[in-house]
Amino acid sequence: MPASTQPDVMDKLVSLCKRRGFIFQSSEIYGGTGSVWDYGPLGVELKKNLKDQWWKAMVRMRDDVEGLDAAILMHPKTWEASGHVAGFTDPLVDCKVCKGRFRADKLEDARCPQKPSKRPGEAEQCQLTEPRLFNLMFKTFMGPLEESASTVYLRPETAQGIFVNFLNVQQSTRQKVPFGIAQIGKAFRNEITPGNFIFRTREFEQMEMQFFVEPGKDMEWFEYWKAERLAWHKSLGLAADRLNYHQHAGTELAHYARAAFDIEFDFGGTLGFQEIEGIHNRGDFDLGRHQEYSGKKLEYFDQPNNKRYLPYVIETSVGADRTTLAALVNGYREEVVEGEEEGRTVLGLHPSLAPIKAAVFALTKKEGMPDMAHKIADGLRQYFPVDYDETGSIGKRYRRQDEVGTPFCITVDTESVKDGTVTVRDRDTLKQDRISADAVREYLTERLPG
Ligand code: ATP
Numbered sequence: 295m296p297a298s299t300q301p302d303v304m305d306k307l308v309s310l311c312k313r314r315g316f317i318f319q320s321s322e323i324y325g326g327t328g329s330v331w332d333y334g335p336l337g338v339e340l341k342k343n344l345k346d347q348w349w350k351a352m353v354r355m356r357d358d359v360e361g362l363d364a365a366i367l368m369h370p371k372t373w374e375a376s377g378h379v380a381g382f383t384d385p386l387v388d389c390k391v392c393k394g395r396f397r398a399d400k401l402e403d404a405r406c407p408q409k410p411s412k413r414p415g416e417a418e419q420c421q422l423t424e425p426r427l428f429n430l431m432f433k434t435f436m437g438p439l440e441e442s443a444s445t446v447y448l449r450p451e452t453a454q455g456i457f458v459n460f461l462n463v464q465q466s467t468r469q470k471v472p473f474g475i476a477q478i479g480k481a482f483r484n485e486i487t488p489g490n491f492i493f494r495t496r497e498f499e500q501m502e503m504q505f506f507v508e509p510g511k512d513m514e515w516f517e518y519w520k521a522e523r524l525a526w527h528k529s530l531g532l533a534a535d536r537l538n539y540h541q542h543a544g545t546e547l548a549h550y551a552r553a554a555f556d557i558e559f560d561f562g563g564t565l566g567f568q569e570i571e572g573i574h575n576r577g578d579f580d581l582g583r584h585q586e587y588s589g590k591k592l593e594y595f596d597q598p599n600n601k602r603y604l605p606y607v608i609e610t611s612v613g614a615d616r617t618t619l620a621a622l623v624n625g626y627r628e629e630v631v632e633g634e635e636e637g638r639t640v641l642g643l644h645p646s647l648a649p650i651k652a653a654v655f656a657l658t659k660k661e662g663m664p665d666m667a668h669k670i671a672d673g674l675r676q677y678f679p680v681d682y683d684e685t686g687s688i689g690k691r692y693r694r695q696d697e698v699g700t701p702f703c704i705t706v707d708t709e710s711v712k713d714g715t716v717t718v719r720d721r722d723t724l725k726q727d728r729i730s731a732d733a734v735r736e737y738l739t740e741r742l743p744g
Pocket of ligand 1: 451485492494495500569611613615
């Protein structure tokens with residue numbers, strides 16, 4: 295992967311996210327839960343916008359993809375068939391000296407807790423154990439008995455809910471191959487080395503789509519989805535030079551995969567380019583295994599050609615949290631403002647992702663300004679998430695909105711009360727337009743996608 299050319303903004307971002315209510319550590323008052331995070335008032339809007347953009351692009355705008363919301367708990371045989379019980383493992387090594395625990399296949403990226411921090415195994419005193427395989431699935435029990443017969447798993451990916459429902463969806467919607475099934479949902483992995491904020495967590499959300507195609511047409515569709523998915527990330531404003539394809543080759547390629555590419559994003563600093571989405575040609579591995587383990591035929595009947603076959607699957611699998619982090623990192627910037635001592639921090643989020651689309655200010659609390667500003671905010675609220683603010687200097691209010699990525703600020707001033715006009719300030723250009731208060735909704739609609 296190419297080396298990062300971007301600065302490391304992670305620490306600043308973690309602090310901004312907490313201060314402004316995007317993301318909090320889970321159960322913080324008890325000291326926190328390891329690598330589990332809660333989304334605050336602005337974070338929940340941001341992540342929801344991202345998921346909505348995905349759903350719109352993958353389901354609403356397409357005739358050939360159907361939506362699904364499968365349960366987290368599935369029949370335990372699902373995970374035997376999928377290969378997760380036997381093979382969803384990471385090789386784990388412990389250091390007997392520093393008590394650190396590392397992924398044997400990621401030692402290059404790891405740092406030992408001893409100071410000065412080195413790669414595990416690099417310092418003379420390191421004593422690493424032999425790697426042992428560690429299953430990443432969370433186990434629990436269904437029903438009152440805690441015995442192996444009642445073991446169930448928290449799903450480590452959403453995909454299996456789609457495979458087991460392949461025929462239910464196909465028959466109920468009368469879709470014909472090629473077609474896809476998409477869903478968004480929680481997944482759980484007992485990661486050995488989670489971290490980097492919401493980059494690798496133990497509870498996260500995936501947005502996955504399985505596209506079922508006729509064998510032989512799979513590589514054509516694979517190329518199609520590879521291009522579509524990269525274009526989607528760009529449509530969210532992720533900078534083109536921060537995005538990259540990484541091809542899986544040799545041992546990296548899962549035994550059942552016919553081809554696999556990651557879309558990587560440059561998170562800056564030492565984290566650099568990392569996977570945000572995987573695009574895989576899985577052949578007929580999944581439907582074949584579920585057919586074998588369930589004893590139920592999962593073949594598709596191609597009526598016009600009078601033939602039956604197990605479709606091949608092209609999968610696109612993207613993390614909602616990891617992409618939210620990419621959008622935050624991509625948007626974060628600090629700027630010097632001409633003529634002002636204090637600079638500004640801007641979250642240059644794409645308008646479709648911004649948690650607040652417009653903020654409405656009354657310049658002062660006098661001369662009927664708050665009344666007029668409240669009226670404008672209330673009128674907009676049913677169309678866009680808006681914020682009303684009348685506290686602090688106007689400069690401070692602009693800074694507060696810049697820092698959370700609000701694309702437009704509308705100010706009611708002395709002139710407004712007299713002639714019914716307001717100013718609208720653009721977050722990125724800082725340009726201000728004076729327009730009629732009645733035209734604000736139209737002005738925003740033209741400039742806010744979706
Ligand atoms: P990695 O190599 O980073 O562990 P993976 O190859 O195991 O990822 P997949 O199983 O292909 O990941 O999952 C698809 C997507 O789900 C990833 O591209 C990522 O965006 C997201 N994802 C996977 N594991 C996590 C996690 N622990 N925390 C947050 N997001 C995750």
